[in-house]
Amino acid sequence: MSSVIKLKGKGLTRIIKSKVILSPLAGVTDKIFRKLVRRWAPDSLLFTEMINATSLKKGYGTGKIKQLELEEGPVGVQIFDNRPYAVSEAAKLAEDSGAFLIDINMGCPVKKISKKGGGSALIKDRLLAIELVKRVSKAVEIPITVKTRLGWDNKEENIEEFLLNLQDSGATMVTIHGRTRKEGFAGTADWEMIGKIKKLLEIPVIANGDIKNPKDALNCFNQTNADGLMIGRGILGSPWKIGEIDYAIKKQKGFKEPNIEERLLLIIEHLDELIKEKGDHGLLIARKHISWTCKNFSGATKLRNNLVRAIDAEEVKELINKTIESLKTDQKLLA
Numbered sequence: 001m002s003s004v005i006k007l008k009g010k011g012l013t014r015i016i017k018s019k020v021i022l023s024p025l026a027g028v029t030d031k032i033f034r035k036l037v038r039r040w041a042p043d044s045l046l047f048t049e050m051i052n053a054t055s056l057k058k059g060y061g062t063g064k065i066k067q068l069e070l071e072e073g074p075v076g077v078q079i080f081d082n083r084p085y086a087v088s089e090a091a092k093l094a095e096d097s098g099a100f101l102i103d104i105n106m107g108c109p110v111k112k113i114s115k116k117g118g119g120s121a122l123i124k125d126r127l128l129a130i131e132l133v134k135r136v137s138k139a140v141e142i143p144i145t146v147k148t149r150l151g152w153d154n155k156e157e158n159i160e161e162f163l164l165n166l167q168d169s170g171a172t173m174v175t176i177h178g179r180t181r182k183e184g185f186a187g188t189a190d191w192e193m194i195g196k197i198k199k200l201l202e203i204p205v206i207a208n209g210d211i212k213n214p215k216d217a218l219n220c221f222n223q224t225n226a227d228g229l230m231i232g233r234g235i236l237g238s239p240w241k242i243g244e245i246d247y248a249i250k251k252q253k254g255f256k257e258p259n260i261e262e263r264l265l266l267i268i269e270h271l272d273e274l275i276k277e278k279g280d281h282g283l284l285i286a287r288k289h290i291s292w293t294c295k296n297f298s299g300a301t302k303l304r305n306n307l308v309r310a311i312d313a314e315e316v317k318e319l320i321n322k323t324i325e326s327l328k329t330d331q332k333l334l335a
């Protein structure tokens, strides 16, 4: 099996040197978070949050695609919308800003989006989905990819035919979350079905759903023979996870997971960046990252509760520094 993922765009071929990809995660995968993830994953494709094409055209959300060319590795821009013209225009803006590729969201189950015909609603409106891929492929030189699910209501909807049509229309890679829209996040992702789809398609197939650690990743590769894996919830609170999984599938030894002190210092670093970029609002964003990061060590729950109630960044830092000191005294800074 090749150790890279090759995407043949209209105008150019893109090579992704890692098989582990960061999911687009709304409210999470902003530029600041991507910078943390990148520290452990220099070669991985990292995604922006999903961006609405119509809003982008009107000038909203442009910060999400700003200066992507300055980031240290490949960044894919994910767009959601059901208007081919708007998606093409947004894709062009993202390409000009340094996007490595454009992904069209055909999987988001959120009602607010699917009611307007975007996200997973495109699984039902297949002609429009095809039109979107064709139009966007014409508009830009960089590769177009699609992220979708196994069906709208059930798995008997011939998603295979849908994906073959998208492939014929110009999609250069497809990521499949192994659940239907109706399933949301319930049950377990169906890797077996992703494996069946992988056999049918010529373009790279990326498996997604329930891959949280190196063991899951190896199992998923074995079951699906996919060209790559996409990690979503597994990254929350563990920005090193993509790097850790990449290490494991390359059979490299000696990945060093950050210890508790390093994780706590990561919270401070992340918070500082957020405050620098977004002012006081940065603390609100930091709170959810704090909840995800501050776990799995003795005293984590109490500290977490105090941290999310802290009224400013200074209090957060003080609490963390005190904890580090007391952990050091108690010699609880486990490797």
Ligand SMILES: Cc1cc2nc3c(=O)[nH]c(=O)nc-3n(C[C@H](O)[C@H](O)[C@H](O)COP(=O)(O)O)c2cc1C
Residues within 6 Å of the ligand: 023, 024, 025, 026, 027, 028, 049, 050, 078, 105, 107, 108, 147, 177, 208, 209, 210, 211, 230, 231, 232, 233, 234
């Ligand atoms: C907080 C959160 C935000 C998400 N935002 C997006 C998004 O913007 N675009 C998208 O295609 N999927 C989005 N997803 C779905 C994930 O990309 C992924 O497909 C899903 O979580 C399954 O993968 P996992 O089991 O590794 O989490 C989101 C999921 C979560 C939990």
